[in-house]
Amino acid sequence: MALSRQDVAKVGLLARLALSSDDLDRMTGELSKIVGLVSQLEEIDTSAVAPLAHPLDTQNVFRDDVPAPSLTTAEALQSSPRHDGSCFLVPAVLGDSGAA
Amino acid sequence: MTTQPTAAEPFTTIIGLEVHVQLQTKTKLFCGCSTTFGAAPNTQVCPTCLGLPGSLPVMNRHAFDLAVRAALALDCTIAPFTKWDRKNYFYPDLPKGYQISQYDLPFSSDGRLEVIDPKGALWRDVRIIRVHLEEDAGKSMHDEAAGTADTRIDLNRAGTPLCEIVTQPDLRSPQESRAWLNELKLLLAYLGVSDCNMQEGSLRVDANVNLHIPLAGEGGADGRLAKTPIVEIKNMNSFRSVERALVYEAARQWEEWQATKAEMGNTPKQTRGWDDAAGVTRAQRHKEESSDYRYFPEPDLVPVTVSEADIAKARAAMGDPPTVLRKALAEKWRIPAYDADVLVNQGRDLVDYFEDLATRVGEGKVASNWMQQDVLRTLNERGGTIGEFPVRPEAVADIIGRVTKGDFDTSRGREIFAEVLASGRPVADVVASMGIAAVSDDDLVSLCKELLAANPKIVADVQGGKEQAAAGLIGQARKKNPNVNPGKFRQMCLDLIRGM
Ligand SMILES: [Zn+2]
Numbered sequence: 001m002a003l004s005r006q007d008v009a010k011v012g013l014l015a016r017l018a019l020s021s022d023d024l025d026r027m028t029g030e031l032s033k034i035v036g037l038v039s040q041l042e043e044i045d046t047s048a049v050a051p052l053a054h055p056l057d058t059q060n061v062f063r064d065d066v067p068a069p070s071l072t073t074a075e076a077l078q079s080s081p082r083h084d085g086s087c088f089l090v091p092a093v094l095g096d097s098g099a100a
Numbered sequence: 101m102t103t104q105p106t107a108a109e110p111f112t113t114i115i116g117l118e119v120h121v122q123l124q125t126k127t128k129l130f131c132g133c134s135t136t137f138g139a140a141p142n143t144q145v146c147p148t149c150l151g152l153p154g155s156l157p158v159m160n161r162h163a164f165d166l167a168v169r170a171a172l173a174l175d176c177t178i179a180p181f182t183k184w185d186r187k188n189y190f191y192p193d194l195p196k197g198y199q200i201s202q203y204d205l206p207f208s209s210d211g212r213l214e215v216i217d218p219k220g221a222l223w224r225d226v227r228i229i230r231v232h233l234e235e236d237a238g239k240s241m242h243d244e245a246a247g248t249a250d251t252r253i254d255l256n257r258a259g260t261p262l263c264e265i266v267t268q269p270d271l272r273s274p275q276e277s278r279a280w281l282n283e284l285k286l287l288l289a290y291l292g293v294s295d296c297n298m299q300e301g302s303l304r305v306d307a308n309v310n311l312h313i314p315l316a317g318e319g320g321a322d323g324r325l326a327k328t329p330i331v332e333i334k335n336m337n338s339f340r341s342v343e344r345a346l347v348y349e350a351a352r353q354w355e356e357w358q359a360t361k362a363e364m365g366n367t368p369k370q371t372r373g374w375d376d377a378a379g380v381t382r383a384q385r386h387k388e389e390s391s392d393y394r395y396f397p398e399p400d401l402v403p404v405t406v407s408e409a410d411i412a413k414a415r416a417a418m419g420d421p422p423t424v425l426r427k428a429l430a431e432k433w434r435i436p437a438y439d440a441d442v443l444v445n446q447g448r449d450l451v452d453y454f455e456d457l458a459t460r461v462g463e464g465k466v467a468s469n470w471m472q473q474d475v476l477r478t479l480n481e482r483g484g485t486i487g488e489f490p491v492r493p494e495a496v497a498d499i500i501g502r503v504t505k506g507d508f509d510t511s512r513g514r515e516i517f518a519e520v521l522a523s524g525r526p527v528a529d530v531v532a533s534m535g536i537a538a539v540s541d542d543d544l545v546s547l548c549k550e551l552l553a554a555n556p557k558i559v560a561d562v563q564g565g566k567e568q569a570a571a572g573l574i575g576q577a578r579k580k581n582p583n584v585n586p587g588k589f590r591q592m593c594l595d596l597i598r599g600m
Contacts, residue, residue: 063159068131070133076145084252086252
């Protein structure tokens with residue numbers, strides 16, 4: 001299965017990667033090979049196999065609703081490139097949250 | 101009930117809602133951080149909800165149980181097998197770069213919730229497509245007025261458990277949409293699923309709306325329906341805003357239709373934000389890739405199975421939903437459906453207060469009257485919750501008991517209620533200090549005799565068959581002694597006159 005340059009450009013955008021024209025050329029070839037390798041799986045008839053939701057044969061792992069200690073604000077912020085002592089600082093984001 | 105296009109409104113408004121409610125847990129969905137509202141920024145965060153490398157989520161049992169309770173209350177089918185998926189998108193309030201949500205195997209689907217119109221008839225039976233369990237994102241704050249270049253991120257909310265409830269487009273007016281939301285809120289609050297506090301972000305609503313317009317001259321009543329493009333409205337921060345936004349949006353789409361005749365086609369859904377101050381919806385920038393969330397199964401969480409026994413247990417722990425409670429209350433206490441509706445709509449705590457009072461008084465209707473005319477009215481004036489209301493059921497029952505015994509009449513009882521409320525003193529103290537001692541029968545007889553002697557005209561009238569003339573004596577008696585029970589006094593006067 002071959003990916004188009006456009007497919008790769010879209011995946012790049014979704015991953016927030018700034019891909020140059022050369023990057024796109026190279027990655028279109030490399031990604032096509034990878035997808036081709038994986039698509040060998042399509043040769044196997046899986047019509048009688050239930051979809052796998054999880055590789056582990058374990059279910060129902062829960063914790064109780066009991067509070068545990070949180071980090072201090074200083075600890076939480078310490079690895080952030082920029083903060084004001086109480087919040088993480090990021091470049092201005094205007095408009096609605098992407099949350100749905 | 102059908103909503104037909106009319107001359108004034110030659111279209112049908114088609115509305116579907118998407119509601120996110122925060123589940124009432126102590127901790128987040130996948131970690132032990134507190135969910136308490138209002139804490140200082142980034143004080144309720146840990147490696148898991150910060151999305152730090154190497155951290156792993158573990159599902160909160162109580163959150164799952166509450167979600168199942170909500171779904172059962174909405175008549176949904178609970179899936180025997182459910183799993184979680186990653187919904188991938190980049191936004192600074194989502195540190196992991198994905199939200200753990202549910203895609204193709206939500207834990208519940210196919211439910212319904214009715215809404216009743218103000219006259220008590222069925223307004224709409226709204227089908228629910230699905231209810232699923234997911235985590236919330238954090239909060240981003242940008243002070244545009246201050247013109248600062250940075251957006252500040254607080255991740256206290258990140259990982260808070262949410263139920264997403266999606267309806268079919270079954271609602272047909274802004275009014276019934278608001279009423280339906282009220283019913284949903286009441287239901288979830290009753291079952292202890294969520295406090296549904298919109299100010300604190302515990303409940304958020306998005307609405308999908310478009311118009312169906314019957315085209316005249318294209319087959320008349322059986323003709324084709326034109327369907328306007330679907331718009332999703334966001335940023336509505338109260339149920340009133342939801343109603344206003346829908347009214348505005350329906351009118352806007354009608355105008356746009358008349359101008360452009362644009363119909364729903366292959367164009368993607370448009371998103372518009374509600375501006376409450378301006379009272380308009382505004383187009384939001386469309387993110388071209390926004391629908392491409394590249395869901396895939398969450399490898400860090402194992403699936404959950406739910407047995408019939410689990411469902412039976414959840415049902416047993418659920419308690420009565422408002423619809424059942426309204427009927428039960430009306431039957432048990434023999435009160436009108438209207439009374440039961442008013443009481444139930446105020447919430448579980450008020451119903452408990454009423455039942456406590458009714459049990460003490462032994463008469464549902466009397467207790468209900470006092471609830472509506474005194475307790476609820478003053479509660480609404482004062483604000484606050486019934487739990488904080490200073491006059492407790494035993495005090496109200498005490499006042500009602502004294503009225504029933506004939507110590508004083510209802511209006512005097514009301515004055516005592518107001519004084520108990522204002523002073524916080526026990527009923528007996530207030531009765532004594534207001535000089536409201538029960539008038540003894542002897543005192544009442546002598547007062548009666550005194551007034552009869554002073555009013556020969558009234559006596560003559562009553563003897564002549566005009567019993568209503570005795571009313572003139574009651575006013576005079578109350579002037580001499582405000583504690584006189586008018587009914588009792590009137591009867592005594594009539595008896596004495598007859599014996600003359
Ligand atoms: Zn945490």
